[in-house]
Amino acid sequence: xxxxxxxxxxxxxxxxxxxxxxxxxxxxxxxxxxxxxxxxxxxxxxxxxxxxxxxxxxxxxxxxxxxxxxxxxxxxxxxxxxxxxxxxxxxxxxxxxxxxxxxxxxxxxxx
Amino acid sequence: xxxxxxxxxxxxxxxxxxxxxxxxxxxxxxxxxxxxxxxxxxxxxxxxxxxxxxxxxxxxxxxxxxxxxxxxxxxxxxxxxxxxxxxxxxxxxxxxxxxxxxxxxxxxxxxxxx
Numbered sequence: 465x466x467x468x469x470x471x472x473x474x475x476x477x478x479x480x481x482x483x484x485x486x487x488x489x490x491x492x493x494x495x496x497x498x499x500x501x502x503x504x505x506x507x508x509x510x511x512x513x514x515x516x517x518x519x520x521x522x523x524x525x526x527x528x529x530x531x532x533x534x535x536x537x538x539x540x541x542x543x544x545x546x547x548x549x550x551x552x553x554x555x556x557x558x559x560x561x562x563x564x565x566x567x568x569x570x571x572x573x574x575x
Numbered sequence: 576x577x578x579x580x581x582x583x584x585x586x587x588x589x590x591x592x593x594x595x596x597x598x599x600x601x602x603x604x605x606x607x608x609x610x611x612x613x614x615x616x617x618x619x620x621x622x623x624x625x626x627x628x629x630x631x632x633x634x635x636x637x638x639x640x641x642x643x644x645x646x647x648x649x650x651x652x653x654x655x656x657x658x659x660x661x662x663x664x665x666x667x668x669x670x671x672x673x674x675x676x677x678x679x680x681x682x683x684x685x686x687x688x689x
Contacts (some may be wrong), residue, residue, distance in 0.1 A: 496676060507665060508618075508680040551618055558676050562631050565610075565618040
């Protein structure tokens, strides 16, 4: 069975602060990894993805994530957050067939 | 053009009623999904269909019955609605057979059971 854990459930940052959201997964085989973002009142959108190659993945809006296979981690980072980054962030892992989502991290950016 | 659409956007109903939510995707994808997002934002897969065939059926009460008339549509029918069914239901689609399986989500249907 595959699972995903996100360590930070609620993060509050000031604008221009750096962000790192933790994500660890459990699965015995090859995985695809995703970060999705859900802005208030909106549906989920893909932020970035990893399925092979360079473990440092760059996504939209200045976000990046690093896949560390030995740690089963896929942490999301952004060097300087903006108020518009206020949203819910979901890490997801795809093993065989299905995608499992983490519980989500609510990011609140204070102007 | 909307890639994944759902109707209705909001649904308020009484306990015990039967209701349906419709989903359509115009991306040409082979696989469609239903997810339930509860009040704590936890997103859990309910069903997945590939080319009109059920491939994932998580532990969901049999009051929930998905129906896929063709690969572009996946509807969700719920019988005898209960208070605990209140949630946001998201439809999604992806291209099956591709190792990289990005999902495209619909706008969600907020179901409130009174």
